[in-house]
Amino acid sequence: DTEVTQTPKHLVMGMTNKKSLKCEQHMGHRAMYWYKQKAKKPPELMFVYSYEKLSINESVPSRFSPECPNSSLLNLHLHALQPEDSALYLCASSRTGDNEKLFFGSGTQLSVL
């Protein structure tokens, strides 16, 4: 199994809603990542979990809250988002937290109304 699975694939939410994005991998990888990608732009790193501990927060606003319940799961909790937060949110994993051979999921396309 070489997949990173993300749900949902599409999400539309209002600025007062609370929602969560989910990511799962069963490759035994110990590092998991959240990236944000705007249209026609490269992915931008948001968070890194290494061995289930948050190791990097790229100065992401607190309306985005990551959670890593175990080594296979990664969540991103969303609250009080702004329309400019609309983007493709990508989850990735790698064997260790050394940024080598990241495997990406297909992403969640988020629209904030």
Next chain:
Amino acid sequence: GESVGLHLPTLSVQEGDNSIINCAYSNSASDYFIWYKQESGKGPQFIIDIRSNMDKRQGQRVTVLLNKTVKHLSLQIAATQPGDSAVYFCAENQKGAQKLVFGQGTRLTINP
């Protein structure tokens, strides 16, 4: 500062021809590089990687070349097929750094 840039934002080639996608980087501390392919509606897909102690690495129909002297990375795709149409990103990992830095991407279009 660090940057990973691409010489061409778009590239169109005929089916069956070879494609070369270029990438420039400015940080000599980078010691690992990756090429990703991203199709519409999908996440980036790992293609090939190379470490700074190598100057060439081959995969299936793809070759990555690294020229550390001029800080240049390229991806060669042989005998391009319609399924090769996508945006291609290079990414670099600086030794001791904590994140990959992605280039801006090149859109490759294969003409029949």
